[in-house]
Amino acid sequence: VGGFAAPHYLSTVEAFDPNANQWWGVAPLRSPRRDLGLTAVEHRHMLVCAGGYDGNTYLGAVEAFDPRTNNWRQLAPLRYPRQLLGLCSQGDQVFAVGGFDGKDTVRVVEMYDVRIDRWQDMPPMSTNRLGLGVCCV
Numbered sequence: 444v445g446g447f448a449a450p451h452y453l454s455t456v457e458a459f460d461p462n463a464n465q466w467w468g469v470a471p472l473r474s475p476r477r478d479l480g481l482t483a484v485e486h487r488h489m490l491v492c493a494g495g496y497d498g499n500t501y502l503g504a505v506e507a508f509d510p511r512t513n514n515w516r517q518l519a520p521l522r523y524p525r526q527l528l529g530l531c532s533q534g535d536q537v538f539a540v541g542g543f544d545g546k547d548t549v550r551v552v553e554m555y556d557v558r559i560d561r562w563q564d565m566p567p568m569s570t571n572r573l574g575l576g577v578c579c580v
Contacts, residue, residue, distance in 0.1 A: 444458050444481055444490075444492055445476045445477055445479050445495060446477050447471055447477040448546055449457075449502075451475075451476055452475040452477055452496075452498050453476075453477070453478060453495050454471040454472040454473070454474065454475035454476070455468065455471050455476070455486075456468065456469050456470065456471055456472060456508070458510070459463065459498050461480065463540055469508070469510070469513055470508070470513045470514055470515055471490065471515075471559040472492060472506055472515060473504075473506055474497065474502070474504055474506075475497055476492075476493065476495030476496060476497050476502055476504075476526075477495055477496055477497075478494075478495050478496050478526035478527045478543075478574075479492050479493065479495035479502075479526070479528075479575055480492070480493045480494050480495075480528040480529060480530030480539055480542075481493075481573060482500075482530040482531050482537060482559055482565045483531045483532065483536070484537065484557060487535070488509055488510065488511055489508060489509055489514075489557075490507065490509045490510070490539050491493030491506070491507050491508045491518070491530065491532065491538075491555075492505065492507075492508070492515075493505045493506075493521055493528065493530055493538065493539055494521055494524065494525050494526055494528050494542060495526050496526040496561065497516040500524070500543050501524045501525055501526055501543070501544055502521075502524055502525075502526070503519040503520035503521040503522070503523070503524035503525075504517070504520055504521075505517070505519065505521060505555070506518065510532050517530070518555070518560055519560045519561055520551030521539055521553060521561075521562060521563055522553055522563075522580060523542075523544065523549065523551045523553065524544065524565065525543055525544045525545075525551070526541035526542060526573075527541075527542050527543045527573040527574045527575075528540060528541055528573075528575075529541055529552045529572075529576060529578040529580050530543075530577065531577045532561065532579060532580040533579035535556060535557040536554050536555065536556060536557070536579075537538070537551070537554070538552060538554050538565070538570065538577065539551075539552070539553045539554075539555070539556075539562075540552050540572075540575065540577045541571070541572040541573055541575050541577075542572075542573055543569060543571050543573040547558065547571070548571040548573045549571055550563040550567040550568040550569070550570060550571045550572065551564075551567055552564075552566065552567055552568060553565060561563075568577070
């Protein structure tokens with residue numbers, strides 16, 4: 444999903460079919476970017492892509508992909524635009540954690556509620572982090 448292939452920022456998306464053992468292209472992101480956060484909200488049949496960098500701007504843009512319709516739609520933007528953030532989900536909640544805002548590594552944590560299309564601040568991490576792995580347990 445997205446990425447960078449010098450000198451281009453990518454909006455292309457590929458999906459892997461383990462039964463056919465092959466990759467194929469699906470609908471592209473609405474905006475090209477690299478260093479994005481990505482998570483699945485399985486019971487809602489959606490893949491959520493948040494933040495990233497497009498070569499000029501640290502992004503707050505959030506998009507959701509529905510594999511049933513092969514379509515991306517825009518969601519409420521992050522409150523704190525950034526790249527290299529971690530994203531995870533549990534139930535109807537998506538958590539955006541850490542990242543880099545173009546100036547500083549941040550310890551910001553935001554929670555998105557899928558039901559109402561809104562982000563809210565959560566308690567920050569104790570340490571600023573970028574490029575981190577996160578999961579919800």
